[in-house]
Amino acid sequence: MENRVKIIAKKFHLFKPRDFGTTYSGFAYAHKIDNEIITNDTWPDQIGPLKTNTALQYDKNFKNVVEWGFPALAKNQKKVKGKSKNQTASKPVEHFKLHLSNIPDNEKPVLPKGINYKKAITDYLKCMGELIKETIATRWPNVKFMEQVLIILTVPAVFSDQAKAIMRECIYEAGLINVKSSEKLQFITEPEAAGN
Secondary structure, eight states, X not given: OOOOOOOOOSSOEEEEEEEEOSSEEEEEEEOTTTOOOEEOOEETTEESOSOEEOEEEEBTTSSSEEEESHHHHOTTXXXXXXXXXXXXXXOOEEOGGGGGXXXXXXXXXXXXXXXXXXXXXXXXXXXXXXXXXXHHHHHOTTOOHHHHEEEEEEXXXXXXXXXXXXXXXXXXXXXXSSSTTOTTEEEEEHHHHHHO
């Protein structure tokens, strides 16, 4: 289902991650003047799909992200590109968003030692955020991201206020807003987004 949000803003450029999903994520953006919604279709090692995998590949110590999205799940990835032999890749980390849901802990995915769900969410949003900033800067070179971009994130209707607060914290830690209480970040439920 294509989620679209029409927002009229007088002072912001607009950017909307269409979906930070459990399995796939994507984003779209629009300018305040023409309000044409453009869905991103360019991802690391992929062109065409409107979403990429919500997955991370860390180094063997689970400290640094070496791949994200589709490349994190690429088969036969024995060594991290351009890295020494002692920095071989680990098993991909997926489905970490489920830790925000209201399901029993024993049904939530087990994450590798040294990785908690907040770190995984933050790391993923940081990687996606770098692509978003690059995309916006290419399209509108004079845009000041932190000052002029409104981020609208779709969330499941069942997300609690606590889950939204955690998402806000992760988005802040990922460098997409400059203060946790920023008005440049708004949440909209997936059903609300689908209706617009």
